[in-house]
Amino acid sequence: MDVTVEVNGLRKRFGATRALDDMTFSVKPGLVTGFVGPNGAGKSTTMRIIVGxxxxxxxxxxxGGVAYRTLKRPLTHVGALxxxxxxxxxxxxxxxxxWxxxxxxxxxxxxxxxxxxxGLGTAARRRAGGYSLGMRQRLGIAAALLGDPPVLLFDEPFNGLDPEGIVWIRGLLRSLAADGRSVLVSSHLMSELQDVAGHLIVAGRGRVVADRAVEDLIATASNGRVTLRTTAREDAMEALARAGATVTVTGADSLTVAGLSGAETVAVLTAAEVAFAEVSAHRATLEEAYMELTRESVEFR
Amino acid sequence: MIPLLRSEWTKFRTVRGWVAGSIVAVLLTVGVGLLGAAGTVRSCQGPQGDVCPEIPIGPGGQAVHDRFSFYHRALPGDGSITVKVADVSGVITYPPPDHDKIVPGVVPWAKVGVMVKQDLRQGSAYAAVMVTGAHGTRVQDDFVNDLAAGGDPWLRLTRSGDTLKGESSPDGTSWRVIAERRLKGPALIGLFAASPCDVTLSQGALGGTIGACRLTNVTGKFEDVSVEGASGTWTHDDVGGEIGAPTLSVGSARVWGSTIQLTGSGDISPAGMEGGAVVERTLTGASIGLIAVIVVGVLFVTAEYRRGLIKATLAANPGRTGVLLAKAAVVATVTFAGGLVAAALAVPVGIGLMRDRNNSIAPITALTEVRVIVGTAALLAVTAVLALALGAIFRRSAAAVIAAIMLVLLPQLLATASVIPSSAAQWLLRVTPAAGFAIQQSIPAYPQVEDYYIPALGYYPLPPLGGFAVMCGYAAVALAGAIVVLRRRDA
Structure with a gap:
């Protein structure tokens, strides 16, 4: 069965607000696709449109090539939280x-x-109104899994989960993808998707800003940058800036250097007689990669 | 559709509040109905103590009025009577506008003519051809049947075997057969005169409707009276006459040769609401139970909007139409079942309570009783569907509950509490869903009887099924509208 989700040129207005503006992407089976973007980027609206x-x-x-509204037993095709x-x-x-x-x-x-x-167990026989946020998420996920569907959509599934719950859901998402299902997970916090998402769709202002494999994205975001650890932060920044590099402070004793290779950085620091503990190629976090991509499209409201 | 019905039924039964609401609807319907029945007390204090007069029952099983002036002979077998009604006159006591005089006059349904009647017992079978005050020549039999027959002054009734033939003629030579009826065994044959009271309805200054009924009588002058096949002598009787009745209501007969002048008062007709307490008095609780039904019907859909649950429902059933139909079927079935239990309890228990309080119960056929009971359940069920549809349209509980109450309950209360003029009340009960309450009316209005046919006294302007159809129409339109908006709107 064809289990892809194809979203093609979606436009949607709510009054004066343009929620979707040519939203186009597809979700492929076998991996978790992260659907990220700031609040108001159109993630939820897109998901609501997918399920009719x-x-x-x-x-x-x-x-799977057909409109959701024509499905006979839709929950056996698509599960959604x-x-x-x-x-x-x-x-x-x-x-x-x-029911x-x-x-x-x-x-x-x-x-x-x-x-x-x-993992609701015996709690399932209690009134759902008394549930914690985490248990509500589990109930919502149970509802999505009910029809054993090949396509799963989760809108902000990490909300309100405790650390244990976050670990659990990451495992669940991975295993669902490993079964060969298409899994689309939206989040406004990139860190939640770290080590889970294999593919990333970044939305901003109702359209797709980036649609890339996660590995690819991180490589681009890290590209050419060097991480430097030193206790003499001020001296190092001065020397590197003089050599034409762009330096960013990332911690008490760590800096990110752009514009110079690792070897050049070592040479500049040695010449300026600045002590340093470590120079390594920088690996961007998913969050950094994301911030880079959405910088222009964040909509402040 | 079956999975959807099962799904919506699970939804309904797993919310305790809705199940409780449905039970409350049953309890209110029974409880308030029985309170009403228990409050219906009749007392007939008189010289003989608290003894209420027996209400005569006609051959068709209805309570009837059977009081008239009868000048008759015995009719053992075949025979006939032929007369010419030469003149009809009468007296009306204290009519409007000033109610201060006794004036000559004939009320529209005053009747004089020829009759064959089983015996002198009130309620016994009869057939009669008559001239009326304002409704021409007519044939009537067994109290409820009435047939217009032009305006001829010559009247004839002929019995051969078990068949009675009613005829009229403009000149006494060419006769036209109007109707044939069956009447077996020995009977009485003769002339009769009856004049019902003069009915007016007026609007009270402080609301309410004031009915007045003034004593009248009628005098028929019969010429060329000829009787065949009769035996015995002419005898005058006031059928149903009471000792100590007002002089004007006492009948009399005067004879000159073949001319007879007969004076009489009273009526030969179904008794309507005067025939005893009506069964629907035990079902007044349905109006109150209706509120619980409306709340449950509305909440069954608005609760989903309030919780966002509608998204799960519609994602699971993207066709959407089936969702509302299944919801309507579930809420209608539950309400109908509850209504049936409530009505089937309230009617017999309520009748028992009313009997204990000296009331006689207006007799109705078993079929009518079933119609009133099942109709009450159906009335509640259709209201639930209407409420559900309004809930789906408004998506807000309060707005939908108010709208449903304004549509169904308010017109019913306004119309039957006699706070508005009867004409407005009748209009309301024709054009609003409250028309459906007509299905509870057990005693019909008869066109041949002048009576207070107003909602305040339990007479609806539309027939039972007609009124119910109006209500169903509203529910169907609302449901269709709800389906259309549900399909169009984003969830």
Missing amino acids: LDRPDEGSALV LDASAFQPSRTARNHLL LAQSQGLGPRRVDEVVEQV
Whole structure:
């Protein structure tokens, strides 16, 4: 089965606000695709359009080549976590999952399976209204997994999770991708996707700013830069600046040098008689790479 | 559709508040209905103590009025009576505008003519051909049947075997058969005169409707009276006459040769609401139970909007139409079942309570009773669907609940509490969903009887199913509208 998600030229306005402006990308199976961008970049709207909740003004979103609205048992094709607090508080988690399962022709056995899978266990028989934010996320993820779908969309799944929960969900995302599913995960915090996402779609102002493999992106962001550790930070900055380098302070005893190679940096520091502890090629974090990319497209409101 | 129905049913039953709301609707319907029944007390204090008069029952099972002046002979077998109604006159006591005089006059449904009646018992079978005050010549039988037949003054009733034939003629020579009826066994044949009271309705200064009914009588002058096949002598009786009745209501007959002048008062007709307490009195609680039904119906959809749950629902069912249809089916079924339990409890228990309080119950057929009970349940179910649709359109609980109450309950309360003029009340009960309450009306209005046919007294302007259809129309339109907006709107 074709499990790609194709988003093609989506445009959407809410009154005077342009939420989407030619949003185009596709999600491929077998890896986690991070969908990042500042608040208001159009991530949630795009996801809502993919699952047929909102209609785009223009463009289309196809799942496995067809429009979501034409799917017979849609939850067996696409599972989505859009709003973790979308449940009736007085209903138990199990009953919440039960009606959802029944609407897809699935039985209570499948409900018990996903309850176990997300680790809700006996808490599933309690009213969902009393759940912590973390448990709500688990319930929302259980709902997404219910139909065992080949395509999964998660909108901000890390919100409200404790560190243990974050570790758990990263593992879950990796294993879902390893099964060959298409997994799209939105986040406004890049650090959350570190070591999880294999591919990154960066959105800004309703369109795609970058659509790259994560390895590629980090290499570009790191490109040519050198990390320097020294206790004589002031002296080092002066010497390097004189040699034409751009220096950024990244810590109490660490600097990032751009414009000079590692060897040139060592030569300049040696000539100026500045002591240093370490010179190494810089490896950008995902967050740095992201900040670089979205610098111009951040919309302040 | 089956998975969707199962899914929506699970949604409904797993929210305790909605299940409780449905039970509250049942309890309110039964409780308030029984309170109303328990408050219906009849007392007939008189010289003989607290003894209420028996209300006669006609051959069709209805409570009837059967009081008239009858000048008759025995009719053992075949026979006939032929007369010419030469003149109709009468007296009306204290009519408007000043209510200060007794004046000559004939009320529209005063009737004089020929009759064959089983016996002198009130409520026994009869057939009659008559001339009326303002409605021409007519054939009536067994209290509820009425047939207009032009305006001829010559009348004839002929019995051969079990068949009674009613005829009229302009000149006494060429006869036209109007109707044939069956009446078996020995009977009485003769002339009759009856004049119902003069009915007016007026608007009270402080709201409310004031009905007045003034004593009248009628005198028919019959010429060329000829009777065949009769035996015995002519006898005059006031059928249903009471001792100590006002002079004007006492009948009399005067005879000169073949001319007979007969005076009488009273009426031969279905008794309407005077026939006893009506079963729908035990179901007044439905109006109150309706509030709980509306709240549950609205919340069943607005709660999803409030919690954002609608997104999960619509993502799971992107066709969307089926979601609302399944919700409507679930809420209608639950409400119907609850309504049926409530009505099936309230009616027999309420009737028992009313009987204990000296009331006689206006008799109705089993079919009518079933219609009132099932109709009440259906009324609640359709209201629930209307409320659900309004909830889906407004997406706000308070707005939808208020709209539903304004559409269904408010017109009903305004119209039946007699705070507005009857004409406005009738208009409301024609054009608003409250028309559906007509399905509870057990005693119909008869065109051949002048009575207070106003909502405040339980008479709806539309027939039971007609009124119910108006309500269904509203629900259907609202549901269709809700489906359209649900499909168009972003979730």
